Amino acid sequence: MPEARRELRVDLGERSYPIVIGQGLLGKEDLASFAPGDRVLIVTNASVAPLYLERAQASFPGKQVDSVILPDGERYKNWETLNLIFDALLEKKHTRKTTLVALGGGVVGDMAGFAAATYQRGVNFIQIPTTLLSQVDSSVGGKTGINHPLGKNMIGAFHQPQAVLIDTDTLSTLPSSEMSAGLAEVIKYGLIRDIEFLKWLETNIDRLNDRDSRVLSEAIFRSCACKADVVAVDEREGGLRAILNLGHTFGHAIETHTGYGSWLHGEAVSTGMLMAADLSRRSGSLADADVERVQVLLERARLPLVPPAGMTPQHFMTLMAVDKKNVDGSLRLVLLESLGKAVVTSSFRNEDLHDTLAHFCH
Numbered sequence: 460m461p462e463a464r465r466e467l468r469v470d471l472g473e474r475s476y477p478i479v480i481g482q483g484l485l486g487k488e489d490l491a492s493f494a495p496g497d498r499v500l501i502v503t504n505a506s507v508a509p510l511y512l513e514r515a516q517a518s519f520p521g522k523q524v525d526s527v528i529l530p531d532g533e534r535y536k537n538w539e540t541l542n543l544i545f546d547a548l549l550e551k552k553h554t555r556k557t558t559l560v561a562l563g564g565g566v567v568g569d570m571a572g573f574a575a576a577t578y579q580r581g582v583n584f585i586q587i588p589t590t591l592l593s594q595v596d597s598s599v600g601g602k603t604g605i606n607h608p609l610g611k612n613m614i615g616a617f618h619q620p621q622a623v624l625i626d627t628d629t630l631s632t633l634p635s636s637e638m639s640a641g642l643a644e645v646i647k648y649g650l651i652r653d654i655e656f657l658k659w660l661e662t663n664i665d666r667l668n669d670r671d672s673r674v675l676s677e678a679i680f681r682s683c684a685c686k687a688d689v690v691a692v693d694e695r696e697g698g699l700r701a702i703l704n705l706g707h708t709f710g711h712a713i714e715t716h717t718g719y720g721s722w723l724h725g726e727a728v729s730t731g732m733l734m735a736a737d738l739s740r741r742s743g744s745l746a747d748a749d750v751e752r753v754q755v756l757l758e759r760a761r762l763p764l765v766p767p768a769g770m771t772p773q774h775f776m777t778l779m780a781v782d783k784k785n786v787d788g789s790l791r792l793v794l795l796e797s798l799g800k801a802v803v804t805s806s807f808r809n810e811d812l813h814d815t816l817a818h819f820c821h
């Protein structure tokens with residue numbers, strides 16, 4: 460029995476947009492109503508296209524639908540690949556009235572969104588996320604961009620989509636490691652803002668690993684609701700939004716150090732969240748038992764807990780020095796005041812940070 464569609468809105472004051480969550484959305488005619496204009500360019504990649512491009516094309520009847528297929532992988536989240544989108548837009552003479560459609564995971568979404576932010580100084584776009592991670596996080600909130608060899612997501616723009624359309628059926632083809640990577644961001648929401656959700660995850664993690672569709676759809680809904688709330692308060696990360704970066708200062712350092720793609724984003728965030736929990740304990744806000752709870756949940760979600768072999772405290776310090784949250788040369792980290800409550804702070808002792816790094820680097 461298919462689940463009913465559920466809808467949330469991201470409320471940005473002057474405007475808002477829907478997040479629609481349901482089974483079998485792709486291929487349904489009414490997706491066209493979310494795409495302004497009579498032309499669409501679907502941006503996808505070489506792995507997703509054979510699975511879902513045809514159904515996505517059929518979702519926009521009455522519109523002229525073009526597509527561009529990017530190479531697959533985090534290592535292609537760069538200028539050269541972005542240019543393939545601009546090439547397609549220009550070769551097919553797309554105008555400011557075109558809607559870009561991101562069909563794929565966070566890599567496709569971040570790049571299609573950045574192309575939409577900049578093509579002819581900005582066109583509309585829609586997110587159709589097909590990984591768990593992109594359904595619970597990257598498709599919502601308007602952060603778009605690409606990586607630089609010296610730092611993750613260093614070039615980008617805030618550009619909100621017209622709509623986020625989540626077809627939970629697409630998760631049936633997702634590899635297990637990518638499911639776990641998505642669960643890292645799901646667990647993040649419980650840790651930063653919602654202790655009840657954290658407890659629910661502790662109860663339901665095995666069902667999530669087994670891809671129970673009812674439980675998965677509830678996790679997606681609650682994650683999107685949490686992200687939509689935070690983005691509504693602080694669209695451009697002037698304050699509160701930075702809590703969504705829990706684990707990311709350490710995690711981005713891991714992704715940059717390992718050369719983008721050998722560690723999945725969610726895997727790096729998992730390790731980073733445990734490191735942040737450890738530093739929170741050293742800073743006096745978490746108990747040993749809290750850190751143990753974080754570790755057990757991440758472990759049960761089949762996520763890594765330590766950085767790659769050979770990565771040293773010095774590697775972390777060098778890469779974390781370019782983090783976008785830093786102010787006036789001081790490192791700012793997202794720490795936990797308690798389970799379910801995050802804070803963005805520079806007020807931690809350097810010795811504690813060094814002890815955390817020394818404890819985790821092996």
Ligand SMILES: NC(=O)c1ccc[n+]([C@@H]2O[C@H](COP(=O)([O-])OP(=O)(O)OC[C@H]3O[C@@H](n4cnc5c(N)ncnc54)[C@H](O)[C@@H]3O)[C@@H](O)[C@H]2O)c1
Nearest residue numbers: 506531564565566589590592593596597602629632633724
């Ligand atoms: N903008 C944001 O707010 C935000 C938030 C979180 C993460 N991100 C970014 O998102 C990226 C990670 O996204 P991701 O985890 O989705 O990775 P991804 O986009 O690389 O997708 C993971 C893999 O799954 C494949 N795939 C996608 N959908 C599939 C499906 N339904 N079935 C089978 N295979 C499928 C992809 O081709 C890829 O190989 C990172 O670049 C990260 O920085 C951005």
Ligand SMILES: O=C(O)C(=O)C[C@@H](O)[C@H](O)[C@H](O)COP(=O)(O)O
Nearest residue numbers: 596600602611612700703704707783
């Ligand atoms: O939406 C946000 O804000 C986030 O921080 C969500 C993160 O999960 C995501 O990985 C984001 O891309 C990180 O942004 P960055 O500004 O630290 O590059």
Ligand SMILES: [Zn+2]
Nearest residue numbers: 644707724728
């Ligand atoms: Zn993330």
